[in-house]
Every structure is written in C-alpha cells, then in structure tokens.
Amino acid sequence: MRTFADKLVNILQRQLHPVYLLFGGEPLLIQESRTHIEQRAKADGFSEVFRFAITTQTDWNEIFDACNAMSLFAEKKIIELELPESGVNQAISKQLLSVQQMLNPDVILLVQGSKLTKSQENAKWFKALESHGLWVSCLTPDAQRLPQFVMQRCNQMGLKPDSEAVQMLAQWHEGNLLALTQSLEKLCLLYPDGVLTLVRIESALSRHNHFTAFNWIDAMLAGKAKRSQRILRELHNEGIEAVILLRTLQKELNTLMSYKQALHQQSLQQIFDQYRVWNNKRPLYTAALNRHTPQALYAMVCTLANAEHTAKTDYDNSVWPILTQLTLDMSIQKHP
Incomplete structure (x- = not known):
C-alpha cells in the first residue's frame, strides 16, 4: 500500500503497520514521518528504538538479533534501517529479504532511503517489504502541489x-x-x-527558494518560459557553475535528439518503455518533442557547444547571457 507523507497521520490513527518504507528526496518529510510513526508505535507499547545506518561494514547479525529477541519480558521494538544514498546493492537486498522473513508482532520495521528508481520499486526486496506494510512517499511537492x-x-x-x-x-x-x-x-x-x-x-520574510538544475530542466521541457527563466536567475544568484548547467542541458538535448531519431521506427510510448522513462517525466518529454524540430534541437546543441568552449577558454566573457537565450529557446522555440 502506498500513501503520501501528508496523509500518514490519518492512517496512523486508524492502523499501525508492521513495516513502513519512507522514500523520497525531502528530508523534512522523512523526518516528520519517522517521528509520527515512532510516537504512534510507542503509544502501543513499542518502547525500544534500534537505529542502523546501512553500509558495507554493517553487522547484520545485530539487526537479526534485534528482530529475533522475543520473550515474555522483552520490550516491543522499532527497528529503523537507513539505506545508503547509493541505493541497495545485491548484498543489501539479500539481507533485507532475510529481515523481512524474521518480522514478528513485537517488531515494527522502518526503512528509509532516497528517491526510488523504477527498477528499485520492482526489486524483490522492496515488493516483499511493501506487501507487509505501508510505502510513504516523501517526495518534495512540485510547483503545482x-x-x-x-x-x-x-x-x-x-x-x-x-x-x-x-x-x-x-x-x-x-x-x-x-x-x-x-x-x-x-x-x-x-x-x-x-x-x-x-x-x-x-x-x-526573505526569499528561501532552493532550486536545482533539474527544476530548471523540467520547466524548460514543459515549455514554461517565465518559470525556467526565474529558476535560472535563482541558480545564478546561488552561485552554481555555468558549466554544470551547460552539461545538464547537453544531456537533455542529446536525449531529445535520440528520441526524435527513434520516432522514425517506434511510437513514443514504445520509446519511453524502452528507455524506462519515469511516468512523471513522460509528459515533459512529449511536450518538448512536439515543440521542437530536429533542426531546432541541433541548433541548440551547437550553441551550447560554443558556450561551453567559451566558459572553459574565455574567462573575460560570461556565458550566462547565452544560457538565458538557450533557456528561452528550449522553452518556446518551435522552428529551427
């Protein structure tokens, strides 16, 4: 079962699950969700909390012992596993499956990690744990939400x-x-x-925006010219290196050109399935592909290459005006 972090409190009032999976890129939502679960579980007698940050050096026997310690006098416990930023490798996956098999009524398992990829959502360890509990999405709300x-x-x-x-x-x-x-x-x-x-x-108050290059890319793909320009200005003010933005945009332009080429032989749905494009990114790529011709994309690639050369060799000239123009072209251009 899956829910969003803002719905968790209502669910906890009705039911306490044996497993909670907190995944997403928003630290505040993960922290608050963990606190809500701990408070609700402690009210039901789960008084001990064991926390483990999973690394290659983790002694899994300690975790297994905590899961297995059942007796008339043992405290009911919450076992929290913080997965590494790099994700779950084969060794960790195997151990998580072992933990799942050891779950019992005296244990609540809480697993937290960063944003899941599609392959991780379909992984055996994740499906096994999700089947016993609640997956809480802790993603940062987008501009619409x-x-x-x-x-x-x-x-x-x-x-x-x-x-x-x-x-x-x-x-x-x-x-x-x-x-x-x-x-x-x-x-x-x-x-x-x-x-x-x-x-x-x-x-x-003063402004507290914190944008990333990916927010900028998504705004351009969606064709939101004013928003993409505003994000670019904020990134400039925050001191992000122009070369980072150039390379990020280069990757997206190459992706769009690859999709354009593949459209001669496949449908867009087939292309998205082949490249395992996330569902929330598909409308963005669709909008950009409908908006730009292959010639327009190639022209932007050439402009970007010249900008990167300038950034690396001509320190007296700023490439930010070029980035501003590319942002506008990427957002609204329809013709080469």
Whole structure:
C-alpha cells in the first residue's frame, strides 16, 4: 500500500503497520514521518528504538538479533534501517529479504532511503517489504502541489493566509520545505491573530527558494518560459557553475535528439518503455518533442557547444547571457 507523507497521520490513527518504507528526496518529510510513526508505535507499547545506518561494514547479525529477541519480558521494538544514498546493492537486498522473513508482532520495521528508481520499486526486496506494510512517499511537492501543501501547513498551525499569501509562500520556498516550516513558525510568533497577507509576509520574510538544475530542466521541457527563466536567475544568484548547467542541458538535448531519431521506427510510448522513462517525466518529454524540430534541437546543441568552449577558454566573457537565450529557446522555440 502506498500513501503520501501528508496523509500518514490519518492512517496512523486508524492502523499501525508492521513495516513502513519512507522514500523520497525531502528530508523534512522523512523526518516528520519517522517521528509520527515512532510516537504512534510507542503509544502501543513499542518502547525500544534500534537505529542502523546501512553500509558495507554493517553487522547484520545485530539487526537479526534485534528482530529475533522475543520473550515474555522483552520490550516491543522499532527497528529503523537507513539505506545508503547509493541505493541497495545485491548484498543489501539479500539481507533485507532475510529481515523481512524474521518480522514478528513485537517488531515494527522502518526503512528509509532516497528517491526510488523504477527498477528499485520492482526489486524483490522492496515488493516483499511493501506487501507487509505501508510505502510513504516523501517526495518534495512540485510547483503545482506546493500551494496546497502550504495551505495545509498553515491550517495545522492556525494561520489564515489569503490566496495571494499562499502563492507567495509557495514561490518563495519552492524546493526548501525546511525553510517554509521555519518561516511559518516565525509568522505564528509575529502575528498571533494568524492572518497572513502579502504585506505582512513581505515585511517578515526573505526569499528561501532552493532550486536545482533539474527544476530548471523540467520547466524548460514543459515549455514554461517565465518559470525556467526565474529558476535560472535563482541558480545564478546561488552561485552554481555555468558549466554544470551547460552539461545538464547537453544531456537533455542529446536525449531529445535520440528520441526524435527513434520516432522514425517506434511510437513514443514504445520509446519511453524502452528507455524506462519515469511516468512523471513522460509528459515533459512529449511536450518538448512536439515543440521542437530536429533542426531546432541541433541548433541548440551547437550553441551550447560554443558556450561551453567559451566558459572553459574565455574567462573575460560570461556565458550566462547565452544560457538565458538557450533557456528561452528550449522553452518556446518551435522552428529551427
């Protein structure tokens, strides 16, 4: 069974599962989900917590012993496994399957890790654990879901923002939920009546956007010119190296050109299946492929190559104006 982090509290009120899988790229949601599960489990007598950070040096016998320790006088326990950033290799997969086979009513298993790939979702170890419990998605809300997330947080804290305030909070804190939480706590102290307006927010807060190159790429693929330009400006202000953005864009352009070439012999659905493209990325690639001709993509590749050469050899000239133009071309260009 799968749910999102913002639905977890309601589910915990109804039922306690033997296994919880917390996966996603948002540390705040993983931390809060883990806390909610621990509090609910402790209320049911699971008083001991054993935490293990899984590495190549992990002594799995300690974990197995914790799972197996059952007696009339033994405490019910929560066993938490933090998987490595690099993911689950074959050795760890084997051990996780062993842990699953040792589960008993006196143990709640909590496994946390970064964002799952499609192959990891289909892995034997993951399916075995998911069949016994709850998969909690802890992904950062995207730009469309973030206003709803902001409104939900405000309601929980007794804040009453108007629609413009919600949009501003979402825009200022996109990609940085921890800063959003801190800002809302500050607003609670500053405005005991809970009323939030644009004027109040602007006078109390500074921007806390935290974008990545991948947010920039997704905005361009989707054809959102204003958003992609805004993200590029934020990345520039944060001091990201232009070469990193150039190489990231180069990878996406090469991907689009490969898909364009393959379209002569396959349908887009077949191409996506062959390359195992994530479902949430398919509409973005579809939009970009419909918007750009092969000639337009090739022209952008040439411009990008020249920009990278300039970045590496001509330190007196900035490539940011070229990146700005490429961002605009990638977002709206339809013809070569």
